[in-house]
Amino acid sequence: xxxxxxxxxxxSDCLARAGAANEVELIMPQLRAVFSQVGxxxxxDVDFVCSGSCxxxxxxxxxxxxxxDALGAVPPIKESHVEMDAAWALYESILKIRMGQAxxxxxxxxxxxxxxxxxxxxxxxxxPYYLAPLWVDTVSLAAMQARMLLEKELITERAMAQVVARxxxxxxxxPHAQLGGEVSVDELLAAPTFxxxxxxxxxxxxxxxxxxxxxxxxxxxxxxxxPYALISGIDHRIETHNLGMxxxxxxxxxxxxxxxxxxxxxxxxxxxxxxxxxxxxxILGRALGLGDETVINPSGGVMxxxxxxxxxxxxxxxxxxxxxxxxxxxxxxxxTSGPCLQHNLVAVLESA
Amino acid sequence: xxxxxxxxxxxxxxxxxxxxxxxxxxLVREAAVNALEDAGLGWDDIDAVIIGKAPDMFExxxxxxxxxxxxxxxxxxxxxxVHTAGSVGGSTAIVAASHVQSGMFKRVLTVTFEKQSxxxxxxxLSTPQPFSVHLNAGAGGYFAPIIREYMRRSGAxxxxxxxxxxxxxxHGARNPLSHLQLPNITPQxxxxxxxxxxxxxxxxxxxxxxxxxxxxxxAEDLVQQSPKPPAWIRGVAMRSEPTMYAGREEVNxxxxxxxxxxxxxQAGITDPRKDLDCAExxxxxxxxxxxxxxxxxxxxxxxxxxxxxxxxxxxxEGGDIPWNCSGxxxxxxxxxxxxxxxxxxAARQVRGDAGDHQVENAKLALGHAYGGGAQFFSMWVVGANxx
Numbered sequence: 054x055x056x057x058x059x060x061x062x063x064x065s066d067c068l069a070r071a072g073a074a075n076e077v078e079l080i081m082p083q084l085r086a087v088f089s090q091v092g093x094x095x096x097x098d099v100d101f102v103c104s105g106s107c108x109x110x111x112x113x114x115x116x117x118x119x120x121x122d123a124l125g126a127v128p129p130i131k132e133s134h135v136e137m138d139a140a141w142a143l144y145e146s147i148l149k150i151r152m153g154q155a156x157x158x159x160x161x162x163x164x165x166x167x168x169x170x171x172x173x174x175x176x177x178x179x180x181p182y183y184l185a186p187l188w189v190d191t192v193s194l195a196a197m198q199a200r201m202l203l204e205k206e207l208i209t210e211r212a213m214a215q216v217v218a219r220x221x222x223x224x225x226x227x228p229h230a231q232l233g234g235e236v237s238v239d240e241l242l243a244a245p246t247f248x249x250x251x252x253x254x255x256x257x258x259x260x261x262x263x264x265x266x267x268x269x270x271x272x273x274x275x276x277x278x279x280p281y282a283l284i285s286g287i288d289h290r291i292e293t294h295n296l297g298m299x300x301x302x303x304x305x306x307x308x309x310x311x312x313x314x315x316x317x318x319x320x321x322x323x324x325x326x327x328x329x330x331x332x333x334x335x336i337l338g339r340a341l342g343l344g345d346e347t348v349i350n351p352s353g354g355v356m357x358x359x360x361x362x363x364x365x366x367x368x369x370x371x372x373x374x375x376x377x378x379x380x381x382x383x384x385x386x387x388x389t390s391g392p393c394l395q396h397n398l399v400a401v402l403e404s405a
Numbered sequence: 406x407x408x409x410x411x412x413x414x415x416x417x418x419x420x421x422x423x424x425x426x427x428x429x430x431x432l433v434r435e436a437a438v439n440a441l442e443d444a445g446l447g448w449d450d451i452d453a454v455i456i457g458k459a460p461d462m463f464e465x466x467x468x469x470x471x472x473x474x475x476x477x478x479x480x481x482x483x484x485x486x487v488h489t490a491g492s493v494g495g496s497t498a499i500v501a502a503s504h505v506q507s508g509m510f511k512r513v514l515t516v517t518f519e520k521q522s523x524x525x526x527x528x529x530l531s532t533p534q535p536f537s538v539h540l541n542a543g544a545g546g547y548f549a550p551i552i553r554e555y556m557r558r559s560g561a562x563x564x565x566x567x568x569x570x571x572x573x574x575x576h577g578a579r580n581p582l583s584h585l586q587l588p589n590i591t592p593q594x595x596x597x598x599x600x601x602x603x604x605x606x607x608x609x610x611x612x613x614x615x616x617x618x619x620x621x622x623x624a625e626d627l628v629q630q631s632p633k634p635p636a637w638i639r640g641v642a643m644r645s646e647p648t649m650y651a652g653r654e655e656v657n658x659x660x661x662x663x664x665x666x667x668x669x670x671q672a673g674i675t676d677p678r679k680d681l682d683c684a685e686x687x688x689x690x691x692x693x694x695x696x697x698x699x700x701x702x703x704x705x706x707x708x709x710x711x712x713x714x715x716x717x718x719x720x721x722e723g724g725d726i727p728w729n730c731s732g733x734x735x736x737x738x739x740x741x742x743x744x745x746x747x748x749x750x751a752a753r754q755v756r757g758d759a760g761d762h763q764v765e766n767a768k769l770a771l772g773h774a775y776g777g778g779a780q781f782f783s784m785w786v787v788g789a790n791x792x
Contacts, residue, residue, distance in 0.1 A: 107461075107467065112532060115777065117488070127646060128659060137486050141486075145487075145500055149503055177465065179472065292474070293474065390471065396474075396484065
């Protein structure tokens with residue numbers, strides 16, 4: 054099967070509010086950045102384009118249509134879209150390359166969550182007959198999950214605060230982070246709970262922005278003369294939507310995907326996991342089989358800035374950046390979708 | 406090179422204004438179960454599920470695939486959700502096929518649906534946006550001026566659209582799944598129906614339907630395991646262009662022409678009217694038949710209407726290139742599924758399994774879908790033979 058190389062990645066600053074900027078204006082700078090990393094002019098110079106976004110963040114049907122305006126799609130291009138995080142747009146692009154219809158692809162994801170109340174908006178992704186009418190928001194569902202972990206003594210509130218403190222520490226070195234800085238575990242624990250047992254600091258901030266990536270065959274990367282990282286394994290799995298049927302203290306789908314992606318076939322130096330709540334990082338670390346030798350979320354992860362519909366792609370981008378800079382030679386990236394980690398994607402990235 | 410793949414199972418629901426007898430999950434499951442039965446397979450034989458639908462606002466469920474995983478037997482498997490506007494049914498089939506054609510999967514289930522009765526598509530298409538012109542007109546209002554421009558350029562007589570409206574409903578009357586059942590429809594009746602968006606009359610527009618369509622796509626080595634003849638996927642193509650740009654050809658969009666050329670090249674088609682036995686083409690408003698006849702190379706520019714008027718696209722008139730034998734979008738329109746129905750109906754024809762709307766001895770067929778401001782296109786060519 055054809056190898057897949059990542060050759061470029063860019064992510065916007067995580068802004069609490071992008072103000073009057075529309076989606077095209079959020080996307081354009083990131084496209085410009087990835088094109089310039091490879092020396093391309095526009096989407097005409099790649100064989101396929103795929104994006105990820107969510108209409109409900111914008112409050113309009115066809116959020117992605119405006120995105121096409123950012124591409125320079127004249128003459129027409131080969132283009133597709135998933136109503137998912139752009140990590141799944143990457144997945145679709147890999148299929149396209151492996152079936153021989155493309156040698157290169159541009160992937161981007163974007164979201165302007167500040168237009169609405171994200172936890173409430175996402176409550177409408179629940180079962181429309183039994184759950185959505187209750188308007189159960191994502192924070193409350195995550196709080197329930199954290200409560201189960203605490204009651205089963207699988208985690209402690211201190212361990213959750215440690216996740217936050219470490220993320221903020223790492224966030225200091227991330228120029229795109231929304232939050233960052235030194236904060237002690239005791240300081241975090243001194244704050245009141247927000248939706249018990251979660252404190253506000255346990256929840257990822259909501260951010261507006263976009264991310265973009267270019268992938269291609271290794272041959273194409275060499276032709277372009279740019280450094281690249283290889284995606285040596287990728288898989289994604291979904292679980293039942295019925296929360297009562299899931300063991301919320303584990304992530305079975307992440308375990309499955311990690312196995313197929315081959316996470317344990319070598320040392321994992323870094324892992325970028327999409328954990329919008331502190332306790333979920335612990336669940337994911339265990340499901341991925343990560344030990345002390347792995348640095349988790351060196352970018353700070355989504356706890357320092359969560360670009361809805363792009364954060365999953367950004368996790369791959371962060372590992373890619375560390376591989377091409379020579380900092381590490383093998384890492385794992387993870388993306389999630391749905392309430393309480395229902396759908397998970399795992400990718401293994403290696404130096405070429 | 407792409408691995409060879411084929412459609413080995415097709416399942417559809419009845420198309421109706423309101424399927425209040427089932428939930429959204431019940432609707433998609435009905436189509437999926439029908440497809441599995443048609444393929445002689447069970448849930449365990451499926452490696453991944455690829456789902457598509459038009460905007461989430463059409464039902465008011467954000468990313469409904471998250472909720473539909475249980476109904477589609479997808480727990481523990483990969484699930485992908487495609488959304489490319491009106492072309493989504495076709496794009497979803499193409500993305501599903503790529504799972505197999507890439508060699509990464511052996512057999513996948515793909516499902517598309519719309520349950521329009523649970524919301525209001527006209528509203529969903531018309532939510533005002535900051536910094537943009539507010540079009541409170543739905544799709545018909547958007548396409549009517551483009552049709553008028555086609556009429557002006559081509560000098561087509563006023564009743565071409567009426568002819569298509571009658572023809573597709575007569576086709577639909579042969580298809581028991583069809584939403585509209587109008588076996589006695591007359592041109593006069595169409596002409597007398599209310600003018601909605603000049604020149605589109607009520608009976609020249611598609612209905613608003615609930616329904617789902619599903620297919621099972623298998624790799625070459627597994628095709629034999631299903632009892633019915635396969636429909637081999639001979640070519641797939643997608644193209645997109647912006648909604649607006651200076652000099653955009655809206656009547657005969659370049660994206661459509663490029664997409665057709667691409668898929669014909671893959672399938673070895675040089676003269677579509679001669680080489681293809683039939684076509685299922687996305688015609689939501691009657692006049693789009695002559696327009697797409699030209700866009701897809703079945704007729705020279707400005708002469709598509711002559712083909713329509715000659716009866717060449719009519720099964721009932723014994724035309725040489727029947728279009729939309731199933732009744733087309735003009736007879737059933739569960740938006741997110743409409744493109745996949747075109748793809749699936751093309752496959753039914755080459756499998757020789759199209760019932761009363763079968764084109765005799767059909768060996769090669771085109772499935773077509775478009776969306777947005779006629780800017781997103783997806784197409785496939787399926788054949789009774791591998792090459």
